[in-house]
Amino acid sequence: MFDIILKNGILIDPEKGVRFNGHIGITNGKIAAVTKTEIYGKQEYDVSGKVVCPGFIDIHGHVEFDAYCGELSLRQGITTTVGGNCGFSPLDINTFFARQESQGFIINQAELIGHSASLRDKVGATNPLKPASAEQLAKMEYLVEAAFEEGACGLSLGLAYAPGSSDEEVNRLSRLAARYGRIVSVDTRMVTGSDMYSLVEAIGIARHAGARVQISHLVYQYGTGLMEEALAVINRARADGLDIRFDSGMYTQWATHIGAVLFNEDYMDDNGWDLNDILVITDKYNGQRLNKEIYHELRTQAPHTAVVVLTGIEEEIYLALTHPFAMPSTDTGAYAPGEGHPQIAGSFPRYLRKMVTERYELTLMEAVRKATLLPAETLGFHTKGRLREQMDADLVVFDIQTIADKAVFGLPDIPPEGIDYVFINGKLALDRGTIVNAQAGKAVRCTKPVYDYQI
Ligand SMILES: [Zn+2]
Structure with a gap:
């Protein structure tokens, strides 16, 4: 007798690449049976006609304990977020x-x-346009190593936010990631609206520091007509033996805070962004496009106000996500209810709807693999992203015919449809739209290096 069973589901096993009708037994938070033979549980859920697969792993988020952001992630079927x-x-x-x-x-x-x-703030390298000093860099190395010892799954570089970072700074810290077998996630520098230099630079981290590189939200960086070229650059690097992977959201318009250095006037010019292309998504001017007055007011008095840059070519999303080493991600972050970017509530259901049922870009199997097993392998989560015995019972149950995002700009936190149940560590967390457990998530410390990856 299992604690919980899911009966008659369409089971998707992304490791073996097989799908079959069967049952799942859960005991003590782990998957205890994946079988076609009838099984019994203290609690039973009939999931006939519904897809059952490992919970989605969002490799690029900014949840950081924000309860509402976490809730919106759960409602999309995300069981593990990487902050x-x-x-x-x-x-x-x-x-x-x-x-x-x-x-x-x-x-x-x-x-x-x-x-x-x-890290830069902590050691006093507070000017984003200047490199850290030798002493500051040494301090950062110490802190990075401490973080890896405590279970950080990688180093994240936001070069767009600190474009003054030197090559030495980037490579020395990335070398620590290589030594610990952890990834380096890179939000590329975005020098102009049409450069490949920033991508080549990110790939250089793999070449010079020996690190495995995860390029962040590729469409937000290069979805402006550069995607084919960006993918070619990535493929060339992979052919050279460098482990370059990437993630992307399902939108071309991206969000950040107005105080970021990339909204300095010269950066705006270099990237070809007009004030009118930038939409405020929080606080006083929520829903309004920038003009000169609003821009100056927010930059000086409310630099944490979130804005969205309305840019990009939709087709480039689908092009990016069909790459075999592309993973869907949200880039979600904390917003007050009713505010923010629809990526916070819609990303994964939109990914399945657009990529599988509407456009036939990916098979259901491949779409599931890229949202579960691929990020698990990339990060070294050995008990997640897999549908077999002894794995963590993080599971999502959805209807592939009806799964759909409902969030849009202006109404960014409307939950999706078509997700029946989400289990986290063997506990039912989402029951047909109702949150029934808000504490089932565990800390995922990375403690072992990831060397068993395939390029
Ligand atoms: Zn981000």
Whole structure:
């Protein structure tokens, strides 16, 4: 007798690449049976006609214990989020994980250590346009190593937010990631709206530091007519033996705070962004495009206001995500209810709807693999992203015919449709739209190096 069974589901096993009708038994938070033979549980869920697969792993998020952001992630079928991206993370990784270990959280959280804002601020390298000094760099190396010892799953570089970072700074910190077998996630520098230099630079981290590189939200960086070229650059690097992977959201318009250095006037010019292409998505001017007055007011008085750059070519999303080493991601972050970017509520259901049922870009099997097993392998989560016995019972149950995102700009936090159940560590967390457990998520510390990867 199992604790829980899911009966008669369409089971998707991304490791073996097989799908079959069967049942799943869960005991003590782990998958205890994946079988066609009838089984019994203390609790039983009939999931006939529904897809059952490992929970989605969001390799690029900024949840960081925000309860509402975590809830919106869960509602999309995300069971594990990777925080600390784009160079922003807590500095004390141990305290971060210890908090989740003692209090729980709505989903599992893994964490990267963030260079470009967090580490640099901590050591006093606060000017994003200037390299860190030798002493500051040595201090950062110490902090990165401490974070890896405590279970950070990688180093995150937000070069767009600290374009003054020197090659030495980037490579020395990345070398530590290589030594620990952890990834380096890179939010590329975005020098102009049409450069490949920033991508080549990110690939150089793999070449010079020996690190495995995860390029962040590729469509947000290069989805402006550059995607074919960007993919060619990545493929060439992979053919040279470098482990370059990437993630992308399902939107071309991207969000950040107006105070970021990339909204300095010269950067705006270089990238060809007009004020009118930038939409405010929080606070006083929520829903309005920028003009000169609003731009200056927010930059000087409310630099944390979030804005969206309305840019990009939709087709480039689909082109990027069909790459075999592309993973879907949200780039989600904390917003007040009713505010923000639809990526916070719609990303994964939109990915399945667009890529599988509407456009036939990916088979259901491949779409599931890229949202589960591929990020698990990339990060070294050996018990996640897999549908077999002894694996963590992080599971999502959905209807592939009806799964759909409902969030849009202006109404960015409307939950998706078509997701029946989400289980986190063997506990039912989402029951047909109702959150029934908000503390089932565990801390995901990375403790072992990832060497068993395939290029
Ligand atoms: Zn990000």
